[in-house]
Amino acid sequence: MQAGKPILYSYFRSSCSWRVRIALALKSIDYETIPVNLIKDQGQQFSEEFQALNPMKQVPTLKIDGITISQSLAIIEFLEETRPTPRLLPKDPKKRAQVRMISDTIASGIQPLQNLSVLKQVGQENQLAWAQKVIHTGFDALEQILRSTAGKYCVGDEVSMADLCLVPQVANAERFKVDLTPYPTISRINKTLLALEAFQVSHPCRQPDTPPELRA
């Protein structure tokens, strides 16, 4: 068993890394950040060293309890199972299914289609339109889903893994200039969540690798 703090390989602006940063903050888990710059040096995620840690060559990756885990939701579910308080998944299996459904809608249905490596492949002149289309399609569905699951937050009135996925995806939407007017439920929940400390300390503008011009 490794001594020392967990280590998170993260990029300040990576929405998937942000999800995990929020989880670590909510569970008051102290950790060290090793920044992986996805743009500099032609992408530090492609280094041999990082590839050995995560063969998918993506962030986030977390070293914790002697193991190395990649994939943000796999990391969050591990944190939930080993540090169960405060909860990030409700007790009731039906509500847990809703949390996972919303999380997967974002983590499989939206984000991968507009991440850096896909955008590189669609070509620079198409990138904005592609990202906007992907996000609109996903948010059209999400807005509808949330209208039946949401209370104060995505599922009822407790913060869950779904909320950890929502906020970073809304930030991506804003970065791609997606008009959020059609999504009042998404916007309301996003605003409520951003007021919470865990969502603030984990914010892209407050990370060790945040460039000075973007720092809060």
Next chain:
Amino acid sequence: MKQVPTLKIDGITISQSLAIIEFLEETRPTPRLLPKDPKKRAQVRMISDTIASGIQPLQNLSVLKQVGQENQLAWAQKVIHTGFDALEQILRSTAGKYCVGDEVSMADLCLVPQVANAERFKVDLTPYPTISRINKTLLALEAFQVSHPCRQPDTPPELRA
């Protein structure tokens, strides 16, 4: 999301295949689809997510429609190669008989259908001996056979087993 699968069960409607599988696991826990140990559970979920977030969505029908017909095959092959390069490496440290150790898990449920996709897109599987071995072992199991695309109610006659 206008996608399949969707399951109506116990009075609710769930979409997203992994959310469905985790619900089934929590409400019908035998036989297990996730190991007991949290570290092995993390490996199962990591492999499942690598496929369900990192490969499949990038080569699904709606994305392929958008890349244009002349580009589709090359796009799908690239996406699958990139993902399988990573998966082969991951599996070399997690796999026993199956993706994680010697028990069938959610990761195996993701692997077999993705290999079928790879074959459909004519991806050369020679660089992926671990993936191929596990896939072959799983296809021999009854659950993987009765659920096969060639044995479904909507399987077209010319593709029926």
